Amino acid sequence: MQQPPEQVPAPLDGPAVDVSDAHELLLGYLEWYREALMRKLAGLSDNQLRTPVEPLGWSPLGLVQHLGWVERRWLRWGFGAEDVVAYPAGGDAEEWAVAADTSAAQVMATYQAEVIAANSATGTATLSDKAHLGGRFKTPDQAPSLGRILFHLLQEYARHVGQLDVGRELIDGETGE
Known part of the structure; x- marks a missing residue:
């Protein structure tokens, strides 16, 4: 009787399999x-990036813009207590809708700038470090640890990247990993 071919497990997503440090794992998965x-x-073409995907109601570029705001709110304003605008003046509608005169390159650059600033805000912090007071959190009992914030960001990204998988399949049939 012939043996079935040996199954090779797929590599794990995220950090290398030998990474066991929680700080390195959380930051590695966020990246x-x-x-x-x-x-x-x-x-995706510029039109595909900008066109809201039905029935989801948002465009892929709008999702990128939203995640830039999420980075800003949780890591810069939240953890770092930076004096930044945390929400656009137009609320959720403005956060998710990309203005016609804003290029895709501008949205991507703004998102990348928020990621760089967020990484800078957390660069030397430990998971048990509490958020600085004065930004999003006003009192010590409100201030979560960096570990708690990173867990929140991971679930936010996991949810939205999964939604983008669905959006992408609706746009052009591409499926994700």
């Missing part, structure tokens, strides 16, 4: 999701 976002947008 992996940021990169996954960009991979899932690759190959």
Whole structure:
């Protein structure tokens, strides 16, 4: 009787399999999701990036813009207590809708700038470090740890990148990993 071919497990997404440090794992997975976002947008035309996907109601570029605001709110304003605008004046509608005179390159550059600033805000922090007071959090009992914030960001990215998989399949039939 012939033996079935040996199954080789697929490599794990995210940080290398030998990474066990929680800080390195959380930041590594956050970076992996940021990169996954960009991979899932690759190959879309400007029109496809801008057109709201029905029945989802948002465009892929609007999702990128939203995640830039999320980075800003949680890591810069939240953890770092930076004095930044945390929400657009027009609320959710403005956060998700890209203005016609804003190029895709501008949205991507703004998102990347928020990622760089967020990484700077957390660069030397440990997972148990509490958010600085004065930004999003006003009192010590409101201030979560960096670890808690990173867990929140991971679930936010996982959800939205998964939604983008659905959006991409509706746009052009491409499916994600």
